[in-house]
Amino acid sequence: MDYLTMDDLLNKKEDKTALSLPKDGDLVEGTVIKIGRSEIYLDLDGIKTGVIRGPELQDELDEYTDLKIGDIVSATIIEQENEKGLVELSFRRAGHKKAWQKLQDIMTKNESINVKVLDANAGGLIIQLGKITGFLPTSQLNPDHYPLVESGDKTKIIELLKKFVGQQLPVKIIGLDENEDKLIVSEKELNKGQNISDKYKIGDDIEGEICGLANFGAFVKFDNQEGLVHISEIAWRRLDHPTDILKIGDKIKAQIIGVENGKFSLSMKKLMTDPWKIINDKYKIGDIVEGKILKVNPFGLFVELNPEIHGLAHISEISEEQIGNLTEMFKSGDVQKFKIISLEPDDHRLGLSLKSLKNN
Secondary structure, eight states: OOOOOHHHHHHSSSOGGGOOOOOTTOEEEEEEEEEOSSEEEEEETTTEEEEEEGGGGOOTTOOOSSOOTTOEEEEEEEESSOTTSOEEEEHHHHHHHHHHHHHHHHHHTTOEEEEEEEEEETTEEEEEETTEEEEEEGGGSOGGGOOOOTTOOHHHHHHHHGGGTTOEEEEEEEEEETTTTEEEEESTHHHHTTTHHHHOOTTOEEEEEEEEEETTEEEEEETTEEEEEEGGGTOSSOOSSGGGTOOTTOEEEEEEEEEETTEEEEESGGGSOOGGGGGGGTOOTTOEEEEEEEEEETTEEEEEEETTEEEEEEGGGTOSSOOOOGGGTOOTTOEEEEEEEEEEGGGTEEEEESHHHHHO
């Protein structure tokens, strides 16, 4: 087979000023004219012949797995003229370039794609798109996929994330850098296109499921979203921990009290009757009441009068005598009589006294 060399090209009678000679790295199209065991020859516009051989035959996009004579293909120039006077070409580099260009188009159009989960680490999921490897950070997972581990134990987090290995997940591309081979995707970005914040507003009621518990509150998933009920918004009474009354999987109702950057703040107690509004019907200043000590602090005793009403016996109201360590005098669970010395329903405060009771 006779091939056109670069000298042949330059000696052709066509107007040389009209020729735009390709450079190394350029993407060119050619027609398959010969297929060998480990090489493929292309005709490039009838003025050049190119060859693709060895590892450069690898195709990231798997577009050229079943080529035949006459097929038109794209390849990247890696050498304008080799030892045989042929243009050295690469499917591998062309596929890589086209693959990244395709990702750029998907990102620009804000389209969703499916990726396969290959592995997991404490930071998130290692994913694959075609033959390109990327990363799905834990922070970009959907709320119902987020690994909620109270202790923050990395081993437990990885154990939860490993469950996704082998699965296909719909995502959007949020970070792309071909030079650094960096592909970052997000699962929760899919929901932003749904104008979810426009769907809900402050004051709306939702029904959801407890999907996580931490010392500061409870995480609730609803309508493929996640909200946080701060511990102070779970109940009208004081809680040491959300697990005092909640467990994962509980179905609850709550009210939206805040929306910021797609994050929802919720309140369960807003949908409950405030027991402090009717406290004057049951208690009044001067009453002698019986309560269970819930907690002993250096400054006083937290006392439960009933499941919804708690009061405080300040250390100054314990005794006329000087007190050293309250924990040596009282313990949680003790039942004691107290006298109500102050009542502030609007501020949810009830003051108790032991020394006033003794004086009586």
